[in-house]
Amino acid sequence: MKIKLVTVILATILLTSCKTSNEITYFQDIDKYSSEQLTKQNVNYEAKISPDDQLSIFVSSVDPNAVAIFNLPLTSYLAPGEANVVATPTIHTYLVDNKGNIDFPILGSLHVAGMTRGELSDMLKEKISVYAKSPLVTVQIQNFKVSVLGEVNKPGTITIPNERVSILDAIGLAGDLTIYGERRNVVVIRDINGKKEFHRFDLTSSQMLNSPYYYLQQNDIVYVEPNKARRGNSQYSQNNQFNVSVASTIVSAISVLASLTIALLVK
Incomplete structure (x- = not known):
């Protein structure tokens, strides 16, 4: 019975480990593609001049x-x-x-x-x-910049000394994703002639290297959303804070009632 229990625990640990690796590893399928396949699209990174430049x-x-x-x-x-x-x-x-x-x-x-x-x-x-x-x-x-927000180690606006910056460059300058960053759903927000465009990247897939959004334009915003673990922790923390607040209120009320009762008895 004990051997079966240990086996189940070890299997659970291994499955969890594999799942975690699949969630955080970049370019998991890169060995499936040749260099020609990954560079088949001629991506133009030249920036277009826009108002306020x-x-x-x-x-x-x-x-x-x-x-x-x-x-x-x-x-x-x-x-x-x-x-x-x-x-x-x-x-x-x-x-x-x-x-x-x-x-x-x-x-x-x-x-x-x-x-x-x-x-x-x-x-x-x-x-x-x-x-x-x-x-x-x-x-x-002179004011070529991009913003990287969300689950990265150094969120903020980054000034780029030249116009050739990829989404990977921007993420690297922001200190890479945290362990809680959702690698399969990174969003690039771009303003084109006053209209917002959105594109989603899956950093675990090598196909992102062929995306026309791979090279960023000035004023692009890169947003890394939190994964399920972070959202769960956030919800748990909020619930804990609410419970502590309720408990504190109850304790305060009991303390006030106790003080009033003692004061009445003394009289």
């Missing part, structure tokens, strides 16, 4: 004087609480307005929303070529 645009040429008028001036500023002006000058950025436009020197108002950095660079080179010979244009998105 801050763009730095620098124009250079063989004749610097010819393109100087197209570059915003470098400025030094006084930081809050500092007595001395910051020694390293900074360049101003172009803020894309809510209509998707920027005001560019000489060229005036330009519609840039929906373009990639490369497309905007090509457009500016073509227009500036009228004024300067063989211009080179460098465009950067």
